[in-house]
Amino acid sequence: MSPRPRPLGASLPDTPATRTIAGVLTAALLGSILAPARKLGPDQGRVRDSFPFSHYPMFSARRKDHYWVTHLLGITADGQQRPLHYSYAGTGGLNAVRRQLRRRVNDGEGKRLARRAARRLASREHAEDRDIVEVHVVKGRYLIEPFMRGAGEEEFTSRLRVKGRAAVPGRGDASGRGDVPGRGDASSRSADEEVAR
Structure with a gap:
């Protein structure tokens, strides 16, 4: 069986191992982005916001009229x-x-x-x-x-x-x-x- 051709612009060969690494890195990135959502529950006021795991209160906080x-x-x-x-x-x-x-x-x-x-x-x-x-x-x-x-x-x-x-x-x-x-x-x-x- 011949190896798969490398897609244009790819720096790593397309193998099961590189796909696994890419999947793990993608899951870690998405997890870090979604992790702040756990702070949006009933005890939201007691949770300390911090970068980079932030729910961005400057955009999400309720504003006065x-x-x-x-x-x-x-x-x-x-x-x-x-x-x-x-x-x-x-x-x-x-x-x-x-x-x-x-x-x-x-x-x-x-x-x-x-x-x-x-x-x-x-x-x-x-x-x-x-x-x-x-x-x-x-x-x-x-x-x-x-x-x-x-x-x-x-x-x-x-x-x-x-x-x-x-x-x-x-x-x-x-x-x-x-x-x-x-x-x-x-x-x-x-x-x-x-x-x-």
Whole structure:
């Protein structure tokens, strides 16, 4: 009996022994992938998740229907608002700046952060932000499902809490009073007000 021809691209001969080795390796790989399923029983909360035998909780965990995000909003002279780039709030990557912003706002530093962001915005002179006259540090409650299906901002933003505000130096503020000291500039107004949505 002549040996079987080797398939194109095969590095090992096709013999019963190599097929057995391939079968054992395949079974071991599939077993390691399926092993985390044993953690999905009634005592799921007590089982410690670990790589590589993971059930990937970042994808499989139950999610809330909303998410709180602390961020910057820019206000134009005619009262329109839009999110500002995170770099006005701090240096570093998006997630690092977001964590720092949330922590500092929770520590009561919203007004100070708004003033610093307003100064940065004034000094950078980005064309897309030239119409911004006031910066708000806000804590927003956003609904996940409407956001994921592409709904408008009015539909997925359920609540905004202003934690700090400041007029952009040299541009006035959204109410048209200007940034003249002693005339009710934006930085002297009370923070932590709820914005109706």
